[in-house]
Amino acid sequence: MQEFVITILDASNYTLILVLVALGLAIIFGLMNVINMAHGELLMLGAYVLLTVQQLGGSFWLGLIAAPIVVGLVGLVIEELVIRWVYRRFLDTILATWGLSLVIKQAITLYFGPASHSVDVPLAGTVEVLGAQYPAYRLFIMAVSIVAVAVTLRLFFGTRFGLAARGVIANRDMAACLGINTRRLDRYTFAYGAAFAGLAGAAMSPLISLDPQMGLGFLVPAFLAVLIGGLGSLMGPVVGSLAVGATDNLTATLYSPVWAQLVVFVMAIVVIRLFPRGLIARRGRET
Amino acid sequence: MSRGRAITTEDALTALALIVFLALPLGADDYALGEYAKFFAYGLLAASLAFVWGHCGLLCLGQAVFFGIGGYAMSIVTLGKIPGAPSLLSSWLGLVLAVAIPALFANLLGRFLFYGQGLRGAFFGIVTLAVAVIAERLAINWPYLGGLNGLMNVPPPNLGLNAGGHEVFEPLELYFTMLGIAALGMLLLGALVRSRFGVALQAIRDNEIRAQYLGFDTAAYKTTAFSIGGGIAGLAGALFVTQFGFASPNLIGFGLSAEVLIWVAVGGRALLIAAFLGAFAVRSVEGFLSEALGVYWLLALGVLFILTVLAFPRGLIGEIVHQIDRRRGLDTG
Numbered sequence: 001m002q003e004f005v006i007t008i009l010d011a012s013n014y015t016l017i018l019v020l021v022a023l024g025l026a027i028i029f030g031l032m033n034v035i036n037m038a039h040g041e042l043l044m045l046g047a048y049v050l051l052t053v054q055q056l057g058g059s060f061w062l063g064l065i066a067a068p069i070v071v072g073l074v075g076l077v078i079e080e081l082v083i084r085w086v087y088r089r090f091l092d093t094i095l096a097t098w099g100l101s102l103v104i105k106q107a108i109t110l111y112f113g114p115a116s117h118s119v120d121v122p123l124a125g126t127v128e129v130l131g132a133q134y135p136a137y138r139l140f141i142m143a144v145s146i147v148a149v150a151v152t153l154r155l156f157f158g159t160r161f162g163l164a165a166r167g168v169i170a171n172r173d174m175a176a177c178l179g180i181n182t183r184r185l186d187r188y189t190f191a192y193g194a195a196f197a198g199l200a201g202a203a204m205s206p207l208i209s210l211d212p213q214m215g216l217g218f219l220v221p222a223f224l225a226v227l228i229g230g231l232g233s234l235m236g237p238v239v240g241s242l243a244v245g246a247t248d249n250l251t252a253t254l255y256s257p258v259w260a261q262l263v264v265f266v267m268a269i270v271v272i273r274l275f276p277r278g279l280i281a282r283r284g285r286e287t
Numbered sequence: 288m289s290r291g292r293a294i295t296t297e298d299a300l301t302a303l304a305l306i307v308f309l310a311l312p313l314g315a316d317d318y319a320l321g322e323y324a325k326f327f328a329y330g331l332l333a334a335s336l337a338f339v340w341g342h343c344g345l346l347c348l349g350q351a352v353f354f355g356i357g358g359y360a361m362s363i364v365t366l367g368k369i370p371g372a373p374s375l376l377s378s379w380l381g382l383v384l385a386v387a388i389p390a391l392f393a394n395l396l397g398r399f400l401f402y403g404q405g406l407r408g409a410f411f412g413i414v415t416l417a418v419a420v421i422a423e424r425l426a427i428n429w430p431y432l433g434g435l436n437g438l439m440n441v442p443p444p445n446l447g448l449n450a451g452g453h454e455v456f457e458p459l460e461l462y463f464t465m466l467g468i469a470a471l472g473m474l475l476l477g478a479l480v481r482s483r484f485g486v487a488l489q490a491i492r493d494n495e496i497r498a499q500y501l502g503f504d505t506a507a508y509k510t511t512a513f514s515i516g517g518g519i520a521g522l523a524g525a526l527f528v529t530q531f532g533f534a535s536p537n538l539i540g541f542g543l544s545a546e547v548l549i550w551v552a553v554g555g556r557a558l559l560i561a562a563f564l565g566a567f568a569v570r571s572v573e574g575f576l577s578e579a580l581g582v583y584w585l586l587a588l589g590v591l592f593i594l595t596v597l598a599f600p601r602g603l604i605g606e607i608v609h610q611i612d613r614r615r616g617l618d619t620g
Contacts, residue, residue: 035409035412035413082593082597085597086596086597089600090408090409091346091408091409091412092596092600094346094348094409094412095548095552095592095596096593096596096597098545098548098592099549099589099590099592099593099596100589100593102545102549102585102588102589102592103586103589103590103593106582106585106586106589107586109582110582110583110586216420216541220413220416220417220420223413223416223417224413224417227410227413258428259428261420261424262421262424262425265417265418265420265421266421268417269414269417269418272406272410272414273399273400273406273414276404276405276406276410
């Protein structure tokens, strides 16, 4: 029973982290039609912001708040310098953001060195969940993720900004005709997605070792999660992350962690092939 | 184009490049020759990506997978590691398998991905990226392939039917052998691009749905093009390991796939020779700039890559060729 609870908690933990990454990707992808290959590096940037804050003597919590703000601002700059020049060239967004990921990775390597760093776990100790001992910090991350997702859903379904954003997702030209400033919306969307990545990176930094190459390990599963879930709705990435997270943890527990990623990727490719519009497809939208 | 036999700027550039490469040994020491010979393998890899991406619109983010499979195939044969036939050591057999296995793999992948409600554009790109990560993982975790260390002491090309013959090892000889094979590969790709098949690929690249309505089985065309690109990339991989002497998971994964994408984008995705020269140029420049700039080199390369994508989608060499073509009144689109 205890092992079962821990497996479920681990799976939820991974899934919720993935949701955080995938949702940022999906918002940028769905709204702006931009494939952000630098998303993993934005996540890494969030973790390094937290590291810097700690090195300067700030607390973990200060870093956790600073990370999304700093990375969001970086997102604004990136949008202004790079992304807006390739809006009409869909596949070129992949190349431009891929180049960005290289540059960010290299800049971090120059500044912090190629070696890995670690961040202290702020909430030591465990909490008893259904008879099993579980690290408190992991529960905290899960809470952060749930809150962030809830805030995003509220933003998109409960505000005028969200209404405009969903209008742009459904039909960009029509939305522009109706007087929505799509240019400004794009800018904020990219910054919001970037801030999400920054938050994800900072939140999970105590659980992993920080090195300049860490982005890719999150980027690919998150992309697969987005594609599995489908781009039609904001629930898509959530469902996709669940599929990826559950498969990953089940394989790791039942078989071996080495092969977990392989199984997940192969499963994802098959699902994407069989359901190119995602498991949660919305009719009438061609991308 | 009605003036089909006019010499295009691309043809002229290809001829010029060939002359320069033939003359290069006059002014280069053995070490440089060895490096250039390896760059030919990279150039061929870049051309294979330009073929599938620039000419058929398949943005493959894992082209190194085929390069790596080719490299491993060649190493397995020449190291006598074929299960059940350890006495087979022929470089020729290695060459054949290094083309056939990646081509077959690309074919199966193409069949799986392109038919029915096929994957397009970015989805295809992300799936190929995932394939690259899977391939690298497999290579690292498979003891038969030497794991993280890879397969070491791969012998140089041997002209004997089953090894034992003349070893192509001396730098000048190796240089011309590699140049010859790379030129043959380029010739084949060039002929394909100019054929009716190549024109159909361009139609699919420009508008797949229209090509479908014109009666082209686009999935079949894309699968064939992808297989050819895979085979050529595998050939390049085989050329590389026989010189480098070493097949490692680095050859098959994400890193090299990203690099080749940069070479092709910077050189020019729509022209085979531009992609080839892009790889050659970036690698050569890297040779001395990485000493001068040190760690800043990769940063500079990344910035150059972004600027090229933003300002010159045709690539730096591709843009120059395009401008000359325009001056000459040859409309190359």
